[in-house]
Amino acid sequence: xxxxxxxxxxxxxxxxxxxxxxxxxxxxxxxxxxxxxxxxxxxxxxxxxxxxxxxxxxxxxxxxxxxxxxxxxxxxxxxxxxxxxxxxxxxxxxxxxxxxxxxxxxxxxxxxxxxxxxxxxxxxxxxxxxxxxxxxxxxxxxxxxxxxxxxxxxxxxxxxxxxxxxxxxxxxxxxxxxxxxxxxxxxxxxxxxxxxxxxxxxxxxxxxxxxxxxxxxxxxxxxxxxxxxxxxxxxxxxxxxxxxxxxxxxxxxxxxxxxxxxxxxxxxxxxxxxxxxxxxxxxxxxxxxxxxxxxxxxxxxxxxxxxxxxxxxxxxxxxxxxxxxxxxxxxxxxxxxxxxxxxxxxxxxxxxxxxxxxxxxxxxxxxxxxxxxxxxxxxxxxxxxxxxxxxxxxxxxxxxxxxxxxxxx
Ligand code: C5P
Numbered sequence: 001x002x003x004x005x006x007x008x009x010x011x012x013x014x015x016x017x018x019x020x021x022x023x024x025x026x027x028x029x030x031x032x033x034x035x036x037x038x039x040x041x042x043x044x045x046x047x048x049x050x051x052x053x054x055x056x057x058x059x060x061x062x063x064x065x066x067x068x069x070x071x072x073x074x075x076x077x078x079x080x081x082x083x084x085x086x087x088x089x090x091x092x093x094x095x096x097x098x099x100x101x102x103x104x105x106x107x108x109x110x111x112x113x114x115x116x117x118x119x120x121x122x123x124x125x126x127x128x129x130x131x132x133x134x135x136x137x138x139x140x141x142x143x144x145x146x147x148x149x150x151x152x153x154x155x156x157x158x159x160x161x162x163x164x165x166x167x168x169x170x171x172x173x174x175x176x177x178x179x180x181x182x183x184x185x186x187x188x189x190x191x192x193x194x195x196x197x198x199x200x201x202x203x204x205x206x207x208x209x210x211x212x213x214x215x216x217x218x219x220x221x222x223x224x225x226x227x228x229x230x231x232x233x234x235x236x237x238x239x240x241x242x243x244x245x246x247x248x249x250x251x252x253x254x255x256x257x258x259x260x261x262x263x264x265x266x267x268x269x270x271x272x273x274x275x276x277x278x279x280x281x282x283x284x285x286x287x288x289x290x291x292x293x294x295x296x297x298x299x300x301x302x303x304x305x306x307x308x309x310x311x312x313x314x315x316x317x318x319x320x321x322x323x324x325x326x327x328x329x330x331x332x333x334x335x336x337x338x339x340x341x342x343x344x345x346x347x348x349x350x351x352x353x354x355x356x357x358x359x360x361x362x363x364x365x366x367x368x369x370x371x372x373x374x375x376x377x378x379x380x381x382x383x384x385x386x387x388x389x390x391x392x393x394x395x396x397x398x399x400x401x402x403x404x405x406x407x408x409x
């Protein structure tokens with residue numbers, strides 16, 4: 001385990017984390033950033049770790065090995081007292097200090113335990129960096145609400161999680177059964193098709209009807225499926241996210257293009273997850289030229305788009321079909337009716353009104369709804385965690401179906 005100690009008042013809690021990890025049988029490599037050493041001595045850390053501490057000074061001294069590569073030979077990394085600076089550096093691939101250079105080569109999961117003033121934590125740049133790291137599958141513990149610092153400069157969110165909680169989270173991260181709760185490569189050999197983002201329905205060459213879907217939920221499902229060994233096809237509308245590596249990414253604009261790409265990819269799919277916010281209507285006639293402004297009201301004649309999930313549901317075969325639904329009222333009944341109408345195995349229902357979730361947020365709070373009306377509320381969690389649970393459920397449905405098939409054969 002690599003423990004990076006960041007530059008924050010919370011660095012003084014790092015020896016307690018190190019001691020607990022050692023008591024839990026974990027061997028640790030430790031790095032203290034330059035800023036961390038302003039808060040805690042190298043000697044306290046190395047005593048608690050029972051070994052040397054990697055520092056920038058050691059990295060830049062003549063030595064027989066490349067220290068950032070030696071220290072990266074671990075199963076996982078935790079950043080204790082993660083500062084805004086470390087988050088920014090990692091989110092942008094910086095390697096200008098030992099901690100960041102080492103993180104670039106750590107092969108396993110990374111757990112961030114931030115500690116900073118509430119105003120800093122809420123800053124848009126910090127939140128964007130956190131979102132980016134989450135999208136890449138990094139884990140976060142805290143920050144928590146509580147007093148922070150010693151000069152009364154902080155109250156509110158920003159306080160670092162307690163050492164025993166950090167040690168427990170690290171042990172969970174390292175336990176083979178609990179590696180991201182996701183049972184390793186349990187999707188090996190399966191083809192997972194995911195649709196994401198909005199569609200754009202052009203009225204003329206420069207105007208379109210669309211919606212604010214960010215694509216984050218679908219991208220999280222695609223990345224989780226990839227990391228669990230699936231072959232993944234991600235069909236996405238226009239979003240501000242880089243195409244993830246290790247999968248086929250098909251970029252489309254309109255619902256009709258989405259339909260063609262998904263239907264084609266779904267031919268040999270085992271699981272299809274429709275997170276795309278498909279526009280229900282398109283212009284009946286797409287004007288070839290930009291329409292000039294006219295005096296008074298105008299009306300646009302809209303025609304319905306095909307329902308892709310329903311189309312897949314009509315010819316379902318062995319596939320597991322998962323949909324999403326956003327409702328403002330009577331959510332469970334409406335989602336159950338949709339699952340029935342579209343022949344989807346289950347629908348994850350969310351609400352557009354909850355802050356920080358659904359459209360554009362990094363978290364999601366969903367209710368799993370089946371066609372028979374049975375449903376289950378899932379706690380608010382990162383979109384990656386929701387993706388994990390979604391795929392667990394899809395796999396459960398698939399296993400049941402395969403077993404039923406065997407007994408009828
Ligand atoms: O009917 P509604 O749009 O609420 O259904 C949501 C689910 O159906 C989502 O999974 C969405 O991706 C899918 N859908 C579709 N084709 C459409 C509209 C929605 O596949 N035309």
